[in-house]
Amino acid sequence: MTEQLINAGSEVVLHFDLKLQDGSAADSTRVNGKPAKLVIGDGSLTANFEACLMGLKEGDKKSFTLAPEDAFGLPNPDNIHHFDRSRFSADAPAKEGMIIAFTQPGGVEIPGIVRSVAGDSVTVDFNHPLAGQTVTFDVEILKVGQGA
Known part of the structure; x- marks a missing residue:
């Protein structure tokens, strides 16, 4: 069986740690031991975040930094x-x-x-609490499957 790479429509289970520029933790799925589950292209993530996940496979770990407009947006x-x-x-x-x-x-x-x-x-x-922040995501891909 060939390993599935993340692409449009992939169902992805991952752990992430979200840090602010000063290195402080803003969010983490590891705290409660509950990984995030998402479908690429369903609109729940920004296009730039999804682009950073494309081509990764189960077991991969990656760190990437997103500017405010690529993450939670700029304050409105x-x-x-x-x-x-x-x-x-x-x-x-x-x-x-x-x-x-x-x-x-x-x-x-x-x-x-x-x-x-x-x-x-x-x-x-009413802006997202992280609007205007440059953030770093450390992700660990746990599972990649095909969405429905």
Whole structure:
């Protein structure tokens, strides 16, 4: 049996460690011992991340660094919103650094990070927490199969 190389439509099981430029860990599948499972081309990864995985096979390990626009994107000023403090309950007052789930029309929840609380104004950032960051992925390919 020939080894399968990762290509469009491949189902891939992998471990990854995600680090920021300063070397600090941002995320890792190894912490809980649960590898990530994904299908190349399903839209869950950026094209540049997928391109870095192409041609790898089971057992391969690779490290690659992605610029912000190739990873989680650049911060979008349109994703920063100001709310009146009265919209937050006494049970869950807005505090800087908190991550709060906001329900959009249609019932979809999106997380926002409270960036500042000043007077009656609360500034909430709906950008991905890693937007604007250059990140390094260390990946280990555990399994490569063909997607459905």
